[in-house]
Amino acid sequence: MNISRHTPSPADPPDPSPSSAPLRPAVRAEGLTVVRGPRTVLRGLDFAVPRGQITGLLGPSGCGKSTLMRSTVGTQAKVAGTLEVLGRPAGDAALRSRIGYVTQAPSVYDDLTVRQNLDYFAAVLDPGRAAADRRRHHVTRAIADVDLTSHADSLAGNLSGGQRNRVSLAVALLGTPELLVLDEPTVGLDPVLRRDLWALFHAIAADRGATLLVSSHVMDEAERCHRLLLMREGEILADDTPDALRERTGSETVEAAFLHLVDEANATADRPRKETVR
Numbered sequence: 001m002n003i004s005r006h007t008p009s010p011a012d013p014p015d016p017s018p019s020s021a022p023l024r025p026a027v028r029a030e031g032l033t034v035v036r037g038p039r040t041v042l043r044g045l046d047f048a049v050p051r052g053q054i055t056g057l058l059g060p061s062g063c064g065k066s067t068l069m070r071s072t073v074g075t076q077a078k079v080a081g082t083l084e085v086l087g088r089p090a091g092d093a094a095l096r097s098r099i100g101y102v103t104q105a106p107s108v109y110d111d112l113t114v115r116q117n118l119d120y121f122a123a124v125l126d127p128g129r130a131a132a133d134r135r136r137h138h139v140t141r142a143i144a145d146v147d148l149t150s151h152a153d154s155l156a157g158n159l160s161g162g163q164r165n166r167v168s169l170a171v172a173l174l175g176t177p178e179l180l181v182l183d184e185p186t187v188g189l190d191p192v193l194r195r196d197l198w199a200l201f202h203a204i205a206a207d208r209g210a211t212l213l214v215s216s217h218v219m220d221e222a223e224r225c226h227r228l229l230l231m232r233e234g235e236i237l238a239d240d241t242p243d244a245l246r247e248r249t250g251s252e253t254v255e256a257a258f259l260h261l262v263d264e265a266n267a268t269a270d271r272p273r274k275e276t277v278r
């Protein structure tokens with residue numbers, strides 16, 4: 001995969017506090033609570049997502065991963081508590097071009113080519129004739145980033161599932177976001193494509209210094225992350241590195257560590273619900 005470094009363009013908004021920014025986490029939550037319908041889906045979460053790393057958000061289906069991601073990118077209603085993203089309140093309009101978000105369903109138009117899809121989203125993000133050269137540059141680079149240059153003129157509807165996922169990712173990479181929020185980006189992909197996508201995520205973090213928050217319910221993907229947020233039933237069960245989690249629980253794999261922590265939480269179920277292990 002080809003990943004270019006983040007060079008600020010005239011379209012980049014100013015960092016609110018450049019001198020202190022590297023020290024602050026990309027995402028910081030305190031008492032984050034979200035109600036959806038009749039249910040409290042996130043229950044007073046405290047966590048931090050460090051900059052320039054890949055943080056995996058793992059847990060069983062329905063535990064609240066997508067809700068946490070939607071809250072982070074500002075598309076979730078009824079969010080209470082503190083949620084700071086890149087130094088601003090989540091959902092702040094100034095964050096729009098600084099965050100890339102890929103939802104679970106690929107958001108591409110089947111009757112457009114890969115390049116036309118990217119051109120369309122680039123025009124939404126950075127409109128106007130004066131920005132045409134910059135848009136063309138961003139589109140070409142994003143297509144190259146996800147290794148789809150040879151398919152740039154193929155209709156999205158004729159691509160494989162994995163290639164369509166990569167078109168969605170290319171859309172999220174437009175404008176060189178500082179934070180990428182990827183909701184189960186590897187679901188349904190074969191092992192080779194999964195490996196290639198994880199290589200791309202690492203290249204984005206290492207070469208651009210971007211922060212990635214990546215959800216999955218496949219525990220072996222946890223091993224590929226710098227840090228993990230393990231979730232269960234709307235709570236954070238653990239916030240640590242894969243090595244530290246394995247060591248602390250005496251487990252060989254993150255999956256075994258997760259099961260250990262679930263058993264531990266069940267055993268102390270009569271204690272107060274909020275139990276974050278660090």
Ligand SMILES: Nc1ncnc2c1ncn2[C@@H]1O[C@H](COP(=O)(O)OP(=O)(O)OP(=O)(O)O)[C@@H](O)[C@H]1O
Pocket residue numbers: 036037038039041059060061062063064065066067068217
């Ligand atoms: N629109 C909604 N109204 C009410 N409850 C909802 C709504 N959407 C999701 N929920 C509930 O919120 C909880 C968390 O859902 P969420 O999609 O965040 O989980 P998830 O961990 O991302 O699951 P998955 O891995 O299956 O995508 C679930 O119990 C779900 O039933």
